Amino acid sequence: MSIHKQSVRTFFNGKIFTANPEQPYANTMIVRNGRIAWIGEESDLERIEGECMDLKGQRVIPGLIDAHMHPLWLANASKQIACTPPFVNSIVDLVEQIRKSCKVNETGKWIEGWGYDEGKFLEGRAPTRWDLDKAATEIPIFITRTCTHIAVVNSKALELAGITRDTPDPPGGEIDRDLNGEPTGILRENAKDLVHCIMPVKSLEENAASLAELSTFLLSRGITAITDLMSRTEPIDYLEMYNTAVKKGLKQRTVLYYLWEDLKDHSILHSGNINNANQIHIGGIKLFADGSVSGKTAWVNPPFLGDEENYGIQTVTKEELLAAATAAEQNNVQLVIHAMGEQAIDFIIDTFYGKKGWLTDGPSIRIEHAAMPTTRAIQRAAETGIAFVTQPIFVFAEIESYHNNLGPERTKKTYPILSLLEAGIKVAFSSDAPATAWADPVNPFVGMKSAVTRLAYNGADTGQIQKIDIFTAIMLYTKEAQEITRIPHVGQLSVGNHADFIVLNKDIIEVRPEKIDTLVVQETYMSGNLVYQDHSVKLHTTSN
Ligand SMILES: [Zn+2]
Numbered sequence: 249m250s251i252h253k254q255s256v257r258t259f260f261n262g263k264i265f266t267a268n269p270e271q272p273y274a275n276t277m278i279v280r281n282g283r284i285a286w287i288g289e290e291s292d293l294e295r296i297e298g299e300c301m302d303l304k305g306q307r308v309i310p311g312l313i314d315a316h317m318h319p320l321w322l323a324n325a326s327k328q329i330a331c332t333p334p335f336v337n338s339i340v341d342l343v344e345q346i347r348k349s350c351k352v353n354e355t356g357k358w359i360e361g362w363g364y365d366e367g368k369f370l371e372g373r374a375p376t377r378w379d380l381d382k383a384a385t386e387i388p389i390f391i392t393r394t395c396t397h398i399a400v401v402n403s404k405a406l407e408l409a410g411i412t413r414d415t416p417d418p419p420g421g422e423i424d425r426d427l428n429g430e431p432t433g434i435l436r437e438n439a440k441d442l443v444h445c446i447m448p449v450k451s452l453e454e455n456a457a458s459l460a461e462l463s464t465f466l467l468s469r470g471i472t473a474i475t476d477l478m479s480r481t482e483p484i485d486y487l488e489m490y491n492t493a494v495k496k497g498l499k500q501r502t503v504l505y506y507l508w509e510d511l512k513d514h515s516i517l518h519s520g521n522i523n524n525a526n527q528i529h530i531g532g533i534k535l536f537a538d539g540s541v542s543g544k545t546a547w548v549n550p551p552f553l554g555d556e557e558n559y560g561i562q563t564v565t566k567e568e569l570l571a572a573a574t575a576a577e578q579n580n581v582q583l584v585i586h587a588m589g590e591q592a593i594d595f596i597i598d599t600f601y602g603k604k605g606w607l608t609d610g611p612s613i614r615i616e617h618a619a620m621p622t623t624r625a626i627q628r629a630a631e632t633g634i635a636f637v638t639q640p641i642f643v644f645a646e647i648e649s650y651h652n653n654l655g656p657e658r659t660k661k662t663y664p665i666l667s668l669l670e671a672g673i674k675v676a677f678s679s680d681a682p683a684t685a686w687a688d689p690v691n692p693f694v695g696m697k698s699a700v701t702r703l704a705y706n707g708a709d710t711g712q713i714q715k716i717d718i719f720t721a722i723m724l725y726t727k728e729a730q731e732i733t734r735i736p737h738v739g740q741l742s743v744g745n746h747a748d749f750i751v752l753n754k755d756i757i758e759v760r761p762e763k764i765d766t767l768v769v770q771e772t773y774m775s776g777n778l779v780y781q782d783h784s785v786k787l788h789t790t791s792n
Contacts, residue, residue: 256280256298257776260290262308264749265719265757266741267726272719275303279747282775287741307755309722310741311472311748311774312692313729315637316616316678319466319476319502320489321362321396322690323458324450325682329361331391332685338370339379342391346383353387358447361391364400365542365685367648377403377433390443394646394685395540399440400433409443418442420563437539437563452484452492459489460496467780469691470750470769472500473735475678477534477584477616479504481514487521490528499779501735501748503531505584508572517579524736531733532582532614533572536563538592541619541642541662542649542685546589548620553655560589569599573613577606582734584637588619597628610734611635611674617642619662626664626671635674635732638663640699645686647704660711665699665724667714676729677721693756696721697764718757718764747776 257279264274266287278286278297286293329336329345336342342364349359366374380389380402388405392398406412413429421438423431435443450458466474479486486504503524511517511533521530539545539561544552547560569585576583587593596615605612611633618636621629629636643650643662650659668675677699681690686705688694699721702710716724730739737745751771756764772780 255282255776256285257301258296258298259301259303260296261305262303262751263305263755264303264308264741265722267310267723268740268742269727271742274741277741277747279776282746282777283737284741284743284745284747287743303751306770307752307757308741308749309470309752309756310726310739311750311772312470312725313473313676313733313735313739314466314471314678314681314690314692314725315475315676315729315733316477316639317475317681317690318396318478318683319459319462319474320455320486321478322682323455323462325362326462327458329359329391330687331361331364332394332687333368334687336364337368339373339375340370342375343379343383346380346389350384350387357387358405359384359387359389361389362682363394363685364391365394365646365649367542367646367652368685374434375400377401377406377431380433390447393543394683395543395545396683397437397440397539397545398543399435399443401435401443402433405443406431406433409446411442415442420561422561436543436545437561449483452489455484456489456492456496456498459493460498463493463498463500464780466500466690467772468769468782470752470772471690471692472748472750472772472774473502473729473733473738474500475503475505475531475733477505477680479506479530479534481506481510481516485516487516487528487530494527499774501738502528503733503735504528505532505534505582506530508533508535508568508575511575517575517581522579522581524734530581532584533576534584535569535572535586537569537585537587537596538563538589541588541653542646544653546619547587547592547595548589549591552653553658559591562592562595566595566599569596573600576612580607582607582610582612582614584614584616586616588617590620590622590625593618593621593625597625597632597634600634601628601632603632605633607734610731614732617680618668621664621668626667626673630671630673633674635676636668637676637678637732638665639678639680639684639695640665641679641684641686641689641695643710644694644698644704645684645689647706647708647710651708656708660709660714662711664711664714666716669716669720674728674732675724676732677724678729691765692725693767694765696725697761699724700761700764703762718761722756746774748774753782
């Protein structure tokens with residue numbers, strides 16, 4: 249992001265939506281040394297300064313901020329088997345894909361896959377170790393479910409991890425077993441780590457290179473600021489890895505949220521690391537209060553449909569939550585808690601109800617996903633200033649799981665975004681990519697379409713009364729996401745901010761809602777510099 253020389257550019261003839269409520273529209277912007285020096289209507293401009301940049305009447309919006317994602321997983325997922333449509337629609341397909349991978353596999357290498365969802369499989373069930381054994385018995389296989397909270401492994405992987413019928417469930421995790429008590433290969437929550445911890449780790453340099461590669465892809469989706477919600481200190485420190493990625497070409501402004509369990513023994517939350525003036529910095533402490541709706545591990549009430557005993561899993565104690573909050577407060581960072589089910593959300597909000605925030609530049613506590621807040625939870629979260637970071641792409645892409653696990657009526661009540669906003673809760677959109685069963689999980693326009701139409705990809709109604717307009721959807725990916733992630737000087741195209749913006753091939757405000765996900769980013773600018781240009785579409789043709 250360094251600015252090599254004094255530079256001035258005037259961008260004119262744009263249809264700019266600024267995301268600044270005080271001045272939502274403009275057509276001209278003067279950028280000096282990467283910052284917006286003036287923005288408004290060309291007719292009010294005394295003189296054009298510096299280099300002239302014609303926006304050719306295209307729609308321009310601020311660079312998008314993905315407030316909850318997993319860039320390293322996303323980067324690595326592209327190197328693994330995608331266990332999602334269009335290639336994998338059944339367990340049979342899955343086994344076939346793994347067989348193909350095995351053929352080109354180097355000895356000793358694990359086969360990894362991501363994104364399966366038994367709700368989408370023809371067989372209507374999850375794969376087991378015995379299914380995966382049909383692909384390979386000598387090569388270990390590790391397949392992560394779409395929710396990332398559940399994995400299935402083959403017998404070889406169980407053997408290497410030493411998991412047998414006598415292995416007890418670890419705290420906060422479950423080893424699925426058949427009627428005879430044999431592990432089925434399905435590992436839930438913390439049980440995944442029993443296998444994960446013996447898998448070979450990529451070097452810091454390799455991972456940094458993958459992140460740098462991903463950076464360009466994210467720019468092609470209009471994303472100029474990112475977050476990593478699973479940052480670790482071991483075996484590789486993420487801060488160091490991301491800083492190395494910057495040297496290799498990572499351009500996004502990046503906030504890291506470290507897992508609480510890693511921070512207990514490492515005092516890395518010092519002022520140099522949390523300074524948000526740095527391109528890479530630490531923003532908070534992350535914990536999990538439950539699992540996922542699609543994996544039936546969210547801590548819900550009432551129980552899951554047709555599974556009267558199953559209220560999901562609680563994955564944090566009140567003591568841990570309070571200890572993490574104290575650490576967050578002492579170190580002046582955010583407390584960020586994953587919670588999907590009603591009980592998980594209530595648990596957090598009841599624990600912190602009425603607590604005064606400790607941060608001065610944004611919400612001190614965030615609830616991630618927040619799929620099923622009750623009316624009471626919404627009220628109390630609003631009163632306490634707890635922010636919600638949610639992913640409208642979930643119910644859009646995973647509708648089968650929501651219908652199977654909650655039923656259609658309860659599904660329509662999930663992600664009540666309009667109600668959250670009306671109650672005065674701060675809300676940001678995000679993707680949680682790659683933890684979504686969708687071929688392009690990080691695409692912000694898919695999430696925006698879902699929130700604006702409240703229809704799933706298959707046309708199912710996901711709650712029409714919670715529809716929001718496209719302006720709000722953009723705000724939740726820009727201005728509101730900035731206020732929650734606290735990345736300085738982004739999110740709105742206004743004087744003093746970085747000139748991070750995107751040029752779209754069609755007008756997102758005029759386009760029919762069902763077409764929002766067909767939008768293509770033509771150009772992405774950061775600090776007023778062109779950092780991405782789409783070559784597949786002829787630039788600056790007619791809008792709409
Ligand atoms: Zn996540």
